Amino acid sequence: MADVSKSSCIRLEPFIHQVGGHSSMLCLDDATVCKPLVKRELQFYETLPEAVSKFTPHFYGVIQVNVQTEEEGYVTLTASPPKSYKPISSSPTQRVRLRRTGSIEVSQDDQTLFEEDSLDGETQPNNTSLALNPWVLKCHRDHLSTIINTATTQNFILLENVASQFTFPCILDLKMGTRQYGDADTLAKKQSKMVKVVSTTSAKLGVRVGGMQVYQVTTGRFLCRNKLYGRSLSVNGFTQALCKFLHNGERIRTDVLPPLIKRLEELLEVLHRQEAVRFYTTSLLLLYEGQDQFGLSECREVEENKTRKRSISHFKFEEAIETKHDDPAKSTSVEGNAISPSALDMESIVNAFEEERQRSERMRHRRSSSCVALNDILAGSANLSMPSSPSPLQASAPKEPTVDVRIIDFAHSTHQGLADPVSYTGPDSGFIFGLENMISILKNIERDYG
Known part of the structure; x- marks a missing residue:
């Protein structure tokens, strides 16, 4: 050297x-x-x-x-x-x-x-x-x-x-x-x-x-x-x-x-x-x-939506479970037919799912097409209002x-x-x-x- x-x-x-x-x-x-x-x-x-x-x-x-x-x-x-x-x-x-x-x-x-x-x-x-x-x-x-x-x-x-x-x-x-x-x-x-x-x-x-x-x-x-x-x-x-x-x-x-x-x-x-x-x-x-x-605003929106959905779903299911445990012997009748506690619990869960689904639909319609959450795009939801020319987010999946x-x-x-x-x-x-x-x-x- x-x-x-x-x-x-x-x-x-x-x-x-x-x-x-x-x-x-x-x-x-x-x-x-x-x-x-x-x-x-x-x-x-x-x-x-x-x-x-x-x-x-x-x-x-x-x-x-x-x-x-x-x-x-x-x-x-x-x-x-x-x-x-x-x-x-x-x-x-x-x-x-x-x-x-x-x-x-x-x-x-x-x-x-x-x-x-x-x-x-x-x-x-x-x-x-x-x-x-x-x-x-x-x-x-x-x-x-x-x-x-x-x-x-x-x-x-x-x-x-x-x-x-x-x-x-x-x-x-x-x-x-x-x-x-x-x-x-x-x-x-x-x-x-x-x-x-x-x-x-x-x-x-x-x-x-x-x-x-x-x-x-x-x-x-x-x-x-x-x-x-x-x-x-x-x-x-x-x-x-x-x-x-x-x-x-x-x-x-x-x-x-x-x-x-x-x-x-x-x-x-x-x-x-x-x-x-x-x-x-x-x-x-x-x-x-x-x-x-992802841009900072997109990241923030995705994370906030995830957090909001998790907390609301958690509240709904906790509410349904608590309703069941408040009075296990209690039942509801429709046209004189008794409904078992397990059936009531299943009905509460179905209702919770339906309320969450309807809420999600309202949220999606309120969003601007340019701010659509990435997971909605990837899921290809039929309820999304798609613009005539695809945005960069819609054109391809994230790398x-x-x-x-x-x-x-x-x-x-x-x-x-x-x-x-x-x-x-x-x-x-x-x-x-x-x-x-x-x-x-x-x-x-x-x-x-x-």
Whole structure:
């Protein structure tokens, strides 16, 4: 690398969407990230079971990163790409500048800003808006302060930037499993990791929040939370955190739940078939597109209609049930014929349905054709008053939201192909335990808010 000309080098910038972990992630371009090389992780990527590789970032090889000091004490990181590398468009804006003293300057020119939640106070003052996730600053500062004083070059692995497919990537980093240490860790480190498991949701759920960012359509900013927030959560708090991850400031994105759950169930099926694979200390990334395909007014109307219908139906049925239980022996007669309580109950239910149907008909006729609820359009109701030329909403069904699920961070993972001194049999029950709980919680959220 020493004889490579400066013109062939690419300046590396911090990956602005890093929400967890402790390694400093860098961007080679918009579609490729660089991560400090750990021998065990490199070996895992090189020998990864094919079925599992569908749920991990694509591995592109190894690259050497150079640490250079420029005028005025600024430090830059550069790398020469592999010969097979084809450049992908990347923003020329330099977001972060580091001095040898350890101070960091962050450009505020980016339109997309990040805001750390008020419950987190370690990395930045409350309500501070930045051009990148606050956790990135901490990781980048810690990493650079180490390599500046120890080496002029460092090896990194090249990985797919799984966030590149999103315009506003909402990302949840989940520490998976009931065991958070590797076989090679020292006894002291194992004990420290076990304490974190026992004192967090990792013990009861097999999963805890390692960090998150969620795009807020109301402010145009990402709301960020780090691993300290995740460690503070109770079991109920974990569910609330998932709701927060799904809330864009306007509504809970229930539309992303079906594809996310489907992807998680596919992963679960794959992991049940894996023999001797252990994902110790790995993270599971859940991603979805924060750019809502519905306008805010349409979203609000759909949600209000859903809520109104649920509450009215609930009232009607509760009223019918209460009428029955007020006097179980009471019956009504029509032309001298007695009607049993069960028949009365069925009549009340039918009446409730009919009243709700008539009310829905009146509501539909009052709506403007341009504000018709999306679910009415998809149902193709014959009672809708259709305009002569179809509106964009009526022309096609909504596109399924873009989501993704990936496993990352394999520095302590193992499988049969690595020929480690410690071997295992059967699937990773700790990871599977956490994954099953995640699926269950997301299904409950879908049931309650969908």
